[in-house]
Ligand code: FES
């Protein structure tokens with residue numbers, strides 16, 4: 001006779017096995033993508049290097065990396081583009097913001113493999129030769145930084161913010177730039193910079 005007071009799982013399926021199963025399912029697509037064509041298996045060691053080609057600032061970069069490498073680490077450690085900063089490494093400060101196909105992303109939470117085949121734009125690719133991007137010039141004109149650590153992420157995010165059509169008022173700018181933290185609290189100057197540069201940057205909404 002079964003003791004109904006026994007709370008132990010009878011089926012062998014419990015919270016721990018569920019989590020283990022879910023985690024396993026989550027990594028399958030990544031492992032499959034990370035497998036080399038001749039490996040013949042999706043069960044290869046995910047720590048083995050994989051080939052990936054990233055299109056960064058208009059240049060193709062062929063890398064051999066751990067499949068778990070974030071886009072931020074790929075940019076900084078493998079390509080040598082250190083403009084994107086590592087602040088929190090947890091998606092909370094915005095210092096690592098880059099544009100992928102025109103969309104703002106925090107590169108510390110984006111796998112490099114997931115960015116393959118898409119156009120990645122970093123702070124290094126914003127200027128045209130010696131000519132600064134209007135947003136870079138506006139940050140200088142408006143003194144929109146102190147230590148400068150958050151600035152590359154602020155500028156990339158600001159470009160995205162304008163392109164999204166979210167720069168029509170101070171409130172809008174503050175709201176849509178709220179994912180970018182500035183420990184030096186240069187926020188009023190950042191808002192002023194975004195307002196200065198906005199008319200020079202076509203928004204995707206206007207193109208519509
Ligand atoms: S370093 Fe990516 S959000 Fe902070």
Ligand code: FES
Nearest residue numbers: 146148182183184
């Ligand atoms: S200028 Fe120092 S953190 Fe923003």
